[in-house]
Amino acid sequence: MKVYIESYGCTFNKADGQIIAGILQENEIDIVDSIEKADVIIVNTCYVKLPTENKITYRIQKLQKDFPDKKIIIGGCMVEIDAEKLDKIAPDCSWIGPHQLNKSAKIVEATYCGNVVREYGFSKESKVNVPKLVDDGLIHIIQICEGCLGVCTFCCTRFARGPLNSYPIADIKEEARKAIENGACEIQLTAQDTAAFGRDSGEKLSDLIKEVANLDGDFRIRVGMMHPKNILNDVDEIIDAMKHPKVYDFIHLPVQSGSDKVLSDMRRGHTVNQYLDVVSKFRKEIPDLTLAVDIIVGYPTETDDDFKSTIELLENIKPSLIHLSKYQHRKGAVSSSLPEIPHEVMKKRSKLLSEIKSKITEEENKDLVGSVQKVLVVEKGSKGGFIAKTDSYIPVIVDDAKLGTCVKVKITEATSTYLKSQLLE
Structure with a gap:
């Protein structure tokens, strides 16, 4: 059995997705990196704003249309906030409420076998020191x-x-x-x-x-x-x-x-x-x-x-x-x-x-252009290079660096969202 997970929204919800993946992996259920490889798709929803709601609704409907042979499970905030709408647009989908992540493996296995399982409602289950599948570990x-x-x-x-x-x-x-x-x-x-x-x-x-x-x-x-x-x-x-x-x-x-x-x-x-x-x-x-x-x-x-x-x-x-x-x-x-x-x-x-x-x-x-900053290199850039963070958590683009290291850079250019830099060491 192979599962593809896509998470939307805030950092907290991203961590929920990592917990779902960790629990599945612990139960020897494979996590795959594309829908095409998957038997089961989990959509870990966000519902904070109306444009997000519309995006999530469209995504769920499109997945059902484009992949009719795959099983779909809905997780995240939509499950608790708008169950009525969710039941209307996806009547054959299972649910994993954000407080029921410990039941993920059971829900996936049952859904894979053709059952519709819906676990939701509040719980005091801890989300610390539980299985978690992190992208790169940095x-x-x-x-x-x-x-x-x-x-x-x-x-x-x-x-x-x-x-x-x-x-x-x-x-x-x-x-x-x-x-x-x-x-x-x-x-x-x-x-x-x-x-x-x-x-x-x-x-x-x-x-x-x-x-x-x-x-x-x-x-x-x-x-x-x-x-x-x-x-x-x-x-x-x-x-x-x-x-x-x-x-x-x-x-x-x-x-x-x-x-x-x-x-x-x-x-x-x-x-x-x-x-x-x-x-x-x-x-x-x-x-x-x-x-x-x-x-x-x-x-x-x-x-x-x-x-x-x-x-x-x-x-x-x-x-x-x-x-x-x-x-x-x-x-x-x-x-x-x-x-x-x-x-x-x-x-x-x-x-x-x-x-x-x-x-x-x-x-x-x-104001930071020309300054020398010590930055922590935390991830690869989507358009090349690397993204580092200053001590003030401002994103800095570094052309060449080793992930997870602190390096010294000179800020050469600024936009409203990030800085560009020249590596000094």
């Missing part, structure tokens, strides 16, 4: 907790991932240790909200970062997205932990809007001033910090003045990375009951923010 993803404490009105992912379930620091540290011994040079600590880690178990993100950073080996740690609301209780300790030389000077801190009114409507649980205070503290203690933010354009209650406040916020903090999303209704989300703003208004605001985004990020990167 970048190792560890899911430190699943679920969140948020009640954001626009989000449907929380319906798929459920309430917060943190995994023990000792277990996470042990998985990191094994990964580093096996050649990993980058450990990615991921979650729906890493700042919520331990709020249900009495442990703290700052302690987790320190424990992993103090492991032996030459590696770097990337800490995943943190909700501003949940970082407030431990901000000084987290900053102290992130000063460790093995931790990238990088935070992903979504703000979503620069308007307190819209943040309240979104039920984000923090104000603009609280957000600015956190950013200020980080930048004071970590001067070379790369700040990544998320912005939702056109939330249903966003007025022209609210939008102007978002522009002012971005021009004030000048983040290194800006992830923009046009607001769209999501299944089950509270805000989906509100009327959307006119499409032309949404389009105009999105275009303006995109221009501001490009200007800010390109200027940020241009």
Whole structure:
């Protein structure tokens, strides 16, 4: 029996796909690199945005049409968020819910034999120290907790991932240790909200970062997205932990809007001033910090003045990375009951923010041209060369280097998304 897996969406979901593959491999089920070689296809879905939903829906339907003789299993967030639609477009497909990965082998074997098996619903099963099939071993993803404490009105992912379930620091540290011994040079600590880690178990993100950073080996740690609301209780300790030389000077801190009114409507649980205070503290203690933010354009209650406040916020903090999303209704989300703003208004605001985004990020990167950087080479580039990361987690293109090594480069060119470099040693 041969299985092909394709995963969509966030780092966390990618790790789910690696766990599915690891469990199958442990049960002597072959993982193949193309659909043509496979008997069973697993589509590990993302459902965070409407364009993603449309892409996933089209993909499932196309696979059924193009490969009628192959068995198909649907995994990921769509299983929990929109079972009604999934059953309609793929009535003969089995399901693996994101909390039921330990049953992957059983589901695959039953599906291969012609049965439709659907396992879903929440579970407290740990996703640490379980079988995992990693692509190259250089970048190792560890899911430190699943679920969140948020009640954001626009989000449907929380319906798929459920309430917060943190995994023990000792277990996470042990998985990191094994990964580093096996050649990993980058450990990615991921979650729906890493700042919520331990709020249900009495442990703290700052302690987790320190424990992993103090492991032996030459590696770097990337800490995943943190909700501003949940970082407030431990901000000084987290900053102290992130000063460790093995931790990238990088935070992903979504703000979503620069308007307190819209943040309240979104039920984000923090104000603009609280957000600015956190950013200020980080930048004071970590001067070379790369700040990544998320912005939702056109939330249903966003007025022209609210939008102007978002522009002012971005021009004030000048983040290194800006992830923009046009607001769209999501299944089950509270805000989906509100009327959307006119499409032309949404389009105009999105275009303006995109221009501001490009200007800010390109200027940020241009400041690095001519500088000498120590970078970690983490993967091959899709168009040749290699991709390395600065200590601030900025991507740098290196023409020739050895994967997994730290090299010195001179930055020769900058774009809004990456840097080009010349190898110095």
